[in-house]
Amino acid sequence: MTGTIGGQPLTPWLFTPGTSSFMEFVARYEPDLMPGSGRRAAGGQKMAEDQLPHGTTVLALTYADGVMMAGDRRATMGNLIAQRDLEKVFPADEHTAVAFAGTVGIALDMVKLYQVELAHFEKVEGTAMTLDGKANRLATMIRNNLGQAMQGLTVVPLLAGYDLLAPEGKEGRIFSYDVTGGPYEMQDFYCVGSGSPYARGALKKLYRPGFSRREAALAALQALYDAADDDSATGGPDISRRIFPIVTSITEEGYERMDEAQTEELSRLVVEQRLRQPEGPTVTL
Secondary structure, three states: OOOEEOOEEOOHHHHOOOOOOHHHHHHHHOHHHOOOOOOOOHHHOOOOHHHOOEEOOEEEEEEOOEEEEEEOOOEEEOOEEEEOOOOOEEEEEOOEEEEEEEEHHHHHHHHHHHHHHHHHHHHHHOOOOOHHHHHHHHHHHHHHOHHHHHOOOOEEEEEEEEOOOOOOOOOEEEEEEOOOOOEEEEOOEEEEOOOHHHHHHHHHHHOOOOOOHHHHHHHHHHHHHHHHHHOOOOOOOEOOOOEOOEEEEEEOOEEEEOOHHHHHHHHHHHHHHHHHOOOOOOOOO
């Protein structure tokens, strides 16, 4: 079978039957199109962290209606700020979000391929992949990037989703990964990136089961503020440029990104509170 687009012949392997995995299909017929395939360090040498932009802190936490994911906007290249408004949180499909810390170029390619992977599976199989299946597919993609990771091109994603098959009250689920692709389901909240120890410490103080959407968003913004306060690679709310963290939620209705006006309002509230309490909110015992 052959075909053309705009008079140009189509590649024959596009008409070859394959599996429900778009990633396996491309890896078999055009492996050079896979993320990271053309970015190996010269001579196989490990690349220094200051040679490429890196994304930093992202987090996820469950709340009453599902799960929330948020991330700061800064990308660094060594001691330089490479970008101030980088987006690190993306919808993977209707009920799943993925965020990343690590090498920006590889991560963005991986996110795009992951989005296509889930859409391809649903079209071929006629049904959406289960959340456990999505977590395992992302693990495979990370494992395939291990060679690049050993050369310094590390990507560490965070996956969050609303599981339509889970028991009531347990629908919001969070998965973290190690550099070899090992998936780990986390309870309540989790953070990755250079500022994650500080963000996780903040969430240990602030997190409560049954948060409302607003309460969860404020806890996420407080945690990112703490990360930015102690980690130079994490960016806090940039009032002068009006650049604020990305906050998203995944519920039974699907993925939703909090609009800029509401994110700005909550970010300014956090900043105003920090003027009175620079160390952040305290917990009453």
